[in-house]
Amino acid sequence: MPKSKKKSETKAPVATPCSKCPLRKLEAFRKFTDEELDFVSNFKSGELVLGAGTTIFSEGTNSPHLYTVLTGWAFKYKTLEDGRRQVLNFAMPGDFIGLQASIFDVITHSVEALTDVVLCVFPREKLWTLYKKHTGLAFDVTWLGAHEESILGEYLMTVGQRRAGERIAFVLLHLYRRAQQLGLARGNSFSLPMTQEHLADTIGFSLVHTNKTLKQLRKMGAFKWTGTALEIVDEGKLEALVGPVVEPRMPRPFI
Amino acid sequence: MPKSKKKSETKAPVATPCSKCPLRKLEAFRKFTDEELDFVSNFKSGELVLGAGTTIFSEGTNSPHLYTVLTGWAFKYKTLEDGRRQVLNFAMPGDFIGLQASIFDVITHSVEALTDVVLCVFPREKLWTLYKKHTGLAFDVTWLGAHEESILGEYLMTVGQRRAGERIAFVLLHLYRRAQQLGLARGNSFSLPMTQEHLADTIGFSLVHTNKTLKQLRKMGAFKWTGTALEIVDEGKLEALVGPVVEPRMPRPFI
DNA sequence: CGTTACCTTGAATCTCCTCAATACACGTGG
């Protein structure tokens, strides 16, 4: 197996084979056929291990690789010239990173590792073969892209229309649900590896105002956020702030 | 035999054949192979003509059809229970409508015709054949989905981080560029068939504040917006307000 | 000619922002 990757890749002598991928067991993902599993195992060219804070993609650049998150969290964001930053979404295990770069020849947002992460690496040039020979997987790629779009739509609605408390409730609830699906929650707690500044840049408020709104929500007993752990104390209260959300009816694919 | 087609799908007596689609001539779109053109002509099952104000899709529902816009404008939006509305994007000729419904079995936003529109109708069940037999077109579908995602990202950044004048400048400039690509602009003017309320719901401000900000921009000579026509008087001023924007490097596909 | 939809403007109020200062945890070097 040739090894010709750069950046701060550590040698992973024992890359997880796709057949034994821990994500595969989760209910949230669809089952692969043997053929698909075979192809994907072959598609995967290695693993990339990066430390928290590392920039994975930079807006306006390109990359010969496509990634999925195996473990850890990352976040996608855009910045304006004067430094204002908008967080678009958080990437958790099973999520694609850099699909745009493969399709547009340029990526329109940056991506940074929020925790230490392990990424599965897929060479961009084989994406065509995937489309050519594995229609089901091609559909999956489209599914994932469309899903990203629908999440961005939810965030856009949130930032454009909801008030401070509702925005925070939406984001925390959304991340909680995702953590649950991935088996990352213990009871009603999960590890939330972000700062209040990340949250502020997600919901479009200043850090100070985010902090004060968090205080209000804490006081009304909605959640506890101590250190890196978030405990959802009163899920109903958060749901009431957010309102109903439409979710896809088809199972999540996974490459 | 009356030619009046309303709300319901009609067997259009003279549907535009894809080979003679006026959009095909535009530089902004990639060229099809004869084979692809053949398939798409066959994929298209008819045309749907709808009046301005008609709801094309309703959030949370489903549809056996997939549409592209042939002529006219539509807009995608989401609403909260109390009526607050967020416009996500505007659909212009060449844009998909309802791809999500085909992929998720449910659509996560509503779509309404902004002007009278003509839509090309594609039966959802043939999408699989497209993926199976026309890899290039399958890639195109993914391209369009990913492009929607990147536009939503720009809007999210706009609503989350830019101030009032910048938000308006961004949206107007974005629509102007799109109109230019589609050959809908005459000089630096184009038909902008929306109200200030649509704009307000796009940028996340109240109607009143949107109106007052528009006045400022008009006063500084950036544009004129009279009736349904928008004239970009000083493009540089708008660009300065918005800053640089990353665009895809691959040509836009078209189904 | 009255209704309706849209645009415009002023005034009062509230949300959110910026500035500024403090507090705490952590890691580093002296």
Added chain:
DNA sequence: CCACGTGTATTGAGGAGATTCAAGGTAACG
């Protein structure tokens, strides 16, 4: 071991920016 810097969280105060309420104007239309 402590002193110090750094990153993060917290809180208060004053002001800019956005909202709501209210009223009036204009153009289109049946």
